[in-house]
Amino acid sequence: METYSQSTLSGNGELCNAEQRILGLKWNITSDQIIFSLADLAEQARRLEPTKRNVISLIGRVYDPLGFLAPIVVRYKVFMQSLCKAKIGWDEKIPEASITQWSKLVLALEDAQPLTIPRCYLEAVQGEVLSYQLCGYCDASLSAYAAVIYLLIETKDKTHMRFVVAKTRVAPLKKQTVPRLELLSAVLLARLMNTTKLSLNPEIEISSFHCFIDSQVALCWIRNIGKSWKPFVQNRVSEIRNLFPVECWNHIPGVENPADVPSRGTTPLELLVNKLWRDGPSMPFRYSDKATDDDLPSECLEELPASEKRAVHGLLTIEESSVTNLIQVNNFSDINKLVNVLTYVLKFSSYMKRLISPTTVCKNERMIAEVLLIKEAQLLLRDHKNFLMWEKQLFLFEDEHGVLRSRGRIANATLPYSTKHPIILPSDHPLTTMYIRQSHSRVLHNGVKETLTELRSRFWVIKGRSVVKQVLHSCNTCRRHEGMSCRVPPPPPPPPTAYF
Known part of the structure; x- marks a missing residue:
């Protein structure tokens, strides 16, 4: 069976060379695949003098509209940001430590082999297509954050995942917490999902949208509609909700998250064999069950407005403060009674934080109370001279x-x-x-x-x-029982009197 490229170009005499240039990319018309070759980029990097102007020039020469090379390019973006932080001039020679890092990046390019992805989403898809779904993933590290989208094609016999697009951003110069960076990656994913939806809608009818993130804190910010957060979080959460409803957002473990690859960066050789990046998760909905929102992570509470934080401050810090501020341990002689009392105090704290009806004390709550008491007692050990x-x-x-x-x-x-x-x-x-x-x-x-x-x-x-x-x-x-006095045994009866 002829591919689309063969049927289109068969009469033009262009099949003598399998690789053709189209829209700035290499296209193998025989296998109908897009080819990303880094050989020319490696040659240019080897000849360039490592200055800030040349580094940004090299980054600009990478033409990758789909973002398939994002895990490779993001390492050069982070390197460029480090030069900007050092306030180095555009044509100044970079420091020795940066030269060593640059040499490693160039060496990785020299060992690179061509990377390929199918041009057509429906390649190797057999049978009637039942539905098309967009699955997006986002992740962040201290240096960068990223989002990647796959098209899930469902047939009667099998499901297929196809890479669609990816984007990366370096972390802001102003230092942010990891949960806030994860929220920035969620914003990037929501925008990218919306753009992809508008681009594919004329050709493909997307039945559903799924967004995955491996940060419980950022997911809690997105899902908790009834709470208001500080402006940084609230503004970005509002934008995310306006683009996609909270029901679309789910949690995924970091090891199954393909966006972890571009957020940390990788070498071309590692990307060549990375199936998670190329094909996406093998079971995308394994972790899509909705988690309960009753237990807010402590990082979430840091983004509460000052008025709400003051209202619950005393109760939120019970586990972090001294137990002696709540209970006088010296007033108890029974360990079971002490643990029970502290358990009910923690139960009341949980009730005030989550505004749920208190239930019977469970084993896990007793364990938490006992651990708090033991850690309080061990403070004496840590302060002891021995x-x-x-x-x-x-x-x-x-x-x-x-x-x-x-x-x-x-x-x-x-x-x-x-x-x-x-x-x-x-x-x-x-x-x-x-x-x-x-x-x-x-x-x-x-x-x-x-x-x-x-x-x-x-x-x-x-x-x-x-x-x-x-x-x-x-x-x-x-x-x-042991201190009772011993009773003196009764004296024996007197001997019988003899009469003579």
Whole structure:
């Protein structure tokens, strides 16, 4: 079967050379593919003296209207921005460190091989097409942000993803947070999706639009219609919503996001074998389930207006402030009662933040309350003069919750994680006393050895044996049962009197 190019040019005598120039690009009329060759660009880069004028001239020579070479070109854009930050003149010689970086960029171009993409979206598509859908992806790094769009073609037997267009922007000179850069990439994607929609509509009827982003914070800004944000966020969120409804926006993990490639940049050789960039995600809707918007990330709350932030400031910082500002630990003698009270305080905080009806306390909330109490107790350890010595002797480390644990010799044993890596507790904190009492009660008020064994299944107390002895000495239950005076046995009856 003849391709479109063969049927169009067969009578013009132009098939002697498979590669033809059309609209500034190379077109292989035999395979009907667009070819991107970087050989000429590498030759020019090798001959140019590395000045700011020559660098921007080289970037301008890259003719890539579709943005397929965006992951390569963005590295040169970032390099150009670094020269502008250094305030180097247009014809001045660049610093030695920049020359080394430039040499690496030129060397990567010299090793480049031609890149190709199909000219026709329907290449290798067999059967009746059921629908066309636009899938857009955006991502950002500290140096650049990007957006890329694919056309999803659905047939009865299979779905096909085709690269459509991509755009990149270097990060603003004024330093922004990563969530704000992610929001800028979402704005870029919304604009690019709208332009693509207007361009394809005369030829293809697009049935639906899908926008994917790997930032939960930026996604929260876009979805929460009932909240108002600071002007920087609010203005961009309003533009995004005006172009596409919030229902079009979904989350995708970073490893599955093709926009991650141009946001960080890559070499030509790496781009040649990158299937994610060329063909898009293999299952684009695997992660399109709507996430709940009740739990706002902490970064979202930083963009609240000052009036709203003051209203909830006290409750939003409970987990970051000292627990002693909320509860007097010294007023409790039972660890279970203490954890329950703090859990309900956190529950009330969550209720005030999300304005939802409080429900019964779950296991996860109790765990959060207990972690807060333990971290508060461990502050005494960090401020102790012997902390560095304990850190070396006990091989201390922080777990995923920021709790100090010990890495002992039984790390490879088939035991629970809390036993292999016990939590470190100070000897002179009320929380430690309550945990010792709990362990003592679990072993039915046995002695020091049994209580210490039970305690060390979860905790390692500094000077643990002496502290356990001291706590057990003041146990009222043990005193009541063990401190009773021994009754004197009754005297034996007198011997019988003998009568003579």
